[in-house]
Amino acid sequence: MAELHNHTENADKFQxxxxxxxxxxxxxxxxxxxxxxxxxxxKDRWEFFxxxxxxxxxxxxxxxxxxxxxxxxxxxxxxxxLNILAVNAYSDGNEEFxxxxxxxxxERNGIDTTKYEASVNRSITVDANSSDSLSVTSVQTIYxxxxxxxxxxxxxxxxxxxxxxxxxxxxxxEDYLTExxxxxxxxxxxxxxxxxxxEDEEPMEGSNxxxxxxxxxxxxxxxxxxxxxxxxxxxxxVIVGISGSVKHEELALSLLREILAYxx
Numbered sequence: 001m002a003e004l005h006n007h008t009e010n011a012d013k014f015q016x017x018x019x020x021x022x023x024x025x026x027x028x029x030x031x032x033x034x035x036x037x038x039x040x041x042x043k044d045r046w047e048f049f050x051x052x053x054x055x056x057x058x059x060x061x062x063x064x065x066x067x068x069x070x071x072x073x074x075x076x077x078x079x080x081x082l083n084i085l086a087v088n089a090y091s092d093g094n095e096e097f098x099x100x101x102x103x104x105x106x107e108r109n110g111i112d113t114t115k116y117e118a119s120v121n122r123s124i125t126v127d128a129n130s131s132d133s134l135s136v137t138s139v140q141t142i143y144x145x146x147x148x149x150x151x152x153x154x155x156x157x158x159x160x161x162x163x164x165x166x167x168x169x170x171x172x173x174e175d176y177l178t179e180x181x182x183x184x185x186x187x188x189x190x191x192x193x194x195x196x197x198x199e200d201e202e203p204m205e206g207s208n209x210x211x212x213x214x215x216x217x218x219x220x221x222x223x224x225x226x227x228x229x230x231x232x233x234x235x236x237x238v239i240v241g242i243s244g245s246v247k248h249e250e251l252a253l254s255l256l257r258e259i260l261a262y263x264x
Contacts, residue, residue: 172213216241
């Protein structure tokens with residue numbers, strides 16, 4: 001009790017020393033930021049704005065910009081009606097002809113090109129006989145594209161195409177082309193591959209494991225469709241086939257037939 005009495009006595013002395021009208025005993029009305037800024041002028045007003053509002057305005061501006069970006073891309077980016085993967089191709093090619101031709105192709109097949117477009121991926125290079133980190137990463141990217149059904153028509157140099165076909169990554173073209181269409185092609189252009197078979201596992205339904213299939217068609221580089229596109233350097237043997245995970249099957253077959261028409 002003595003201790004409590006001492007604290008009370010000290011508090012009374014402190015209050016009497018300040019006086020009853022001291023600032024700390026006055027009631028202060030809490031003002032909003034807007035009210036506080038209204039009472040300032042010139043430089044003080046600007047400094048107050050920067051301290052209390054600038055960060056908020058910046059945050060809102062950034063959020064709005066991000067939202068506008070995603071909305072713009074959602075509205076302006078077309079969906080893909082056809083996905084083409086060309087491995088070990090040039091990085092550029094004849095882009096003007098490519099864009100015009102593929103847009104015309106889609107329109108001829110009844111596709112609205114204001115909403116859909118053809119995707120051409122020519123950015124991946126890989127050495128089928130190399131195990132360096134770059135090649136491994138490229139191979140993993142290719143596998144991912146096939147698994148995600150983002151490859152309809154598949155172009156590659158001879159070695160890499162054969163390696164993918166042997167692993168059952170392309171369909172049998174005999175299931176797509178008629179006997180007459182196949183017979184019209186030079187035999188040297190027909191690429192047959194025996195698909196690898198795992199002796200320890202039963203083949204999955206629809207698998208070509210253990211079968212010899214017409215995996216692809218060898219294309220001329222000097223003239224014809226591939227020559228117009230100019231995707232590959234001279235001297236590279238290029239083969240085209242339909243992906244085993246083809247998503248846009250009818251368009252893939254339609255384009256393959258147009259490509260073959262150039263070869264006849």
